[in-house]
Amino acid sequence: MIPVRGVNGARVAVLGLGRSGLSAARALRAGGAEVLPWDDNEAARAAAEAEGFAPADLTRAGALEGAAALILSPGIPHLYPAPNPVVAAAWAAGVPVDNDIGLFFRSFATEAWESFDSPPKVIAVTGSNGKSTTAALIHHVLAASGRDSQLAGNIGRGVLDIDPPGEGGAVVLELSSYQTELARALTPDIAVFTNLSADHLDRHGGLGGYFAAKRRLFAEGGPDRAVIGVDEDEGRFLANQMAEGPGDDRVIRVSAEAKLAGPGWSVFARKGFLAEWRKGRQVASIDLRGVPGLPGAHNHQNACAAYAAARCLGIGPREIERAFNDFAGLPHRSQLVAEAGGVRFVNDSKATNAASAARALAAFPRIRWICGGLEKEGGLGALTPHFGHVAKAYVIGREAAGFALHLRDLPHELCTTMAAAVARAAEEAEAGEVVLLAPAAASFDQYDNFEKRGEDFIAEVARVLQR
Incomplete structure (x- = not known):
């Protein structure tokens, strides 16, 4: 642990008690601070209490009185699209806002x-x-x-x-x-x-x-x-x-x-x-x-x-x-998970936007492409120059039909689920081709995170290859 310096005896509020927030609370305590931790999630507060922290409701009026700083977890917006109310209260009270990186x-x-x-x-x-x-x-x-x-x-x-x-x-x-x-x-x-x-x-x-x-x-x-x-x-x-x-x-x-x-x-x-x-x-x-x-x-x-x-x-x-x-590479990033009959199965679930998916499409000459999910701002235009590498797209996600509209004349099939997409791609893939998961979208319409989506792809590939 890196104890935080310069906080001995100070009252420091921590908003958000996920990995970084709880870590910050520990390091502040090790530096001698009185920690005021809060999270809207009851389970996160319980995890903090299990480590000896006493949650302090930072959403109540005057909660930041006497605080030397507010430490914010990265997932909490502080300006756009709108400031979190606790952040706005810190501004009004003149309490400096920082994070664990600072x-x-x-x-x-x-x-x-x-x-x-x-x-x-x-x-x-x-x-x-x-x-x-x-x-x-x-x-x-x-x-x-x-x-x-x-x-x-x-x-x-x-x-x-x-x-x-x-x-x-x-x-x-x-x-x-x-x-x-x-x-x-x-x-x-x-x-x-x-x-x-x-x-x-x-x-x-x-x-x-x-x-x-x-x-x-x-x-x-x-x-x-x-x-x-x-x-x-x-x-x-x-x-x-x-x-x-x-x-x-x-x-x-x-x-x-x-x-x-x-x-x-x-x-x-x-x-x-x-x-x-x-x-x-x-x-x-x-x-x-x-x-x-x-x-x-x-x-x-x-x-x-x-x-x-x-x-x-x-x-x-x-x-x-x-x-x-x-170097073995990282999970969910151009990760080769299986090879059978001359077909490679590659997990790039981390390709959550068009630019990262475009890089994945450019990496292989002949692709059975599993794509779709929760679309992000910025559009999918970056993908178009690489459609020549794609034999066919297999679209997943709750809004698969809407995503498929971006594919224009590219051969595609609405599969909705990962199980259906992997099964169809594996069935149609030929030797020398790559079945590639590169969604070009966020995972939150069907999964908690991109890791869960990648794990589902790996599991479905294993299931298909065992048949």
């Missing part, structure tokens, strides 16, 4: 670091798509090279649940826009931006607000190194904002679409080969085509970002290459 960054360094020859490093990864894989891959490379590394944030453990790192240790954080937009302290040593596509637009008041939330990690975080994907205008803008000139190697530009030129530092992938260039010369390359845990151009972009971050930490190209080849 607490982490202000509490991470301790007096013990003064005796370290090599202080711990924080690598923070954000972006729309690929941030989980990129963060996990960086962590894997560090561990494979013998570095003490911990993975936390939006993946793995809560940021305040990790162990205080020792000399030369590293903490790899995956940070969502919900986390970066509110944190009052953001000071990573290395910040990584993968890409940007329309997502969570209601939460951020539009695409500009969404990008602004991501940008805070760089503009307010002041990292020593910035690894920035430049395949969209937002990334190109951010790289330009961070660099002092063309040769500023504090900014490492990353691409999976183009060869990057110039006197600076860049890492890009073309036709399955990763190349590192510095000062106008190629200094290293890796063949990614046979790396089983990183299929497709979208994963090659993740590999480039992870490679750049690892190079910033002094890890050599050959060490990184060996670690890449040992």
Whole structure:
């Protein structure tokens, strides 16, 4: 645990008692704070009580009187589409609002670091798509090279649940826009931006607000190194904002679409080969085509970002290459779950928006595509250029007919349920094809989360193959 610093004797309110909220409550208590925890969910309050916390109803008038801060869980809106009433009450009372990420960054360094020859490093990864894989891959490379590394944030453990790192240790954080937009302290040593596509637009008041939330990690975080994907205008803008000139190697530009030129530092992938260039010369390359845990151009972009971050930490190209080849990938992200009769079954349930699903469609030449669910803002236009890879779509979800309207002339079948979609896709698939779950939609119309949806796909694939 990372005890929160500077709160001894203070009254600190915590709204939302899920993983991050309860973790924050524990760390605040360890730092000597009087914690005022609350959650509208009775089961969450009971879990807090079981750990010795006394819930305090923050929705009642005057509940924040005397509070030094309000710590907000990431799922609770603080501005758009409308402020949570407790947040509005904190504004009115002049109580600062923060989150567990802000607490982490202000509490991470301790007096013990003064005796370290090599202080711990924080690598923070954000972006729309690929941030989980990129963060996990960086962590894997560090561990494979013998570095003490911990993975936390939006993946793995809560940021305040990790162990205080020792000399030369590293903490790899995956940070969502919900986390970066509110944190009052953001000071990573290395910040990584993968890409940007329309997502969570209601939460951020539009695409500009969404990008602004991501940008805070760089503009307010002041990292020593910035690894920035430049395949969209937002990334190109951010790289330009961070660099002092063309040769500023504090900014490492990353691409999976183009060869990057110039006197600076860049890492890009073309036709399955990763190349590192510095000062106008190629200094290293890796063949990614046979790396089983990183299929497709979208994963090659993740590999480039992870490679750049690892190079910033002094890890050599050959060490990184060996670690890449040992990387198993993450569940629900281009996860190969079975192969039978020359047909592969791939679970990419995490492809919850059009841009991430488009990357999945681009990764395979001939696809039986399982798609559908709760549509997000931003539309499905990003998918259209990749329809040529799709032999047929099998649409799931309560609004399958509405989703199917976006497929235009693409052959498709309304299946509604995962069981029906997997059965039909498996029945019609031919050798060399991929049955791919890449929904391009949220899961909440039928499942609690994308993990449950992916698990259902895996179970149905197993059931079909056992027949």
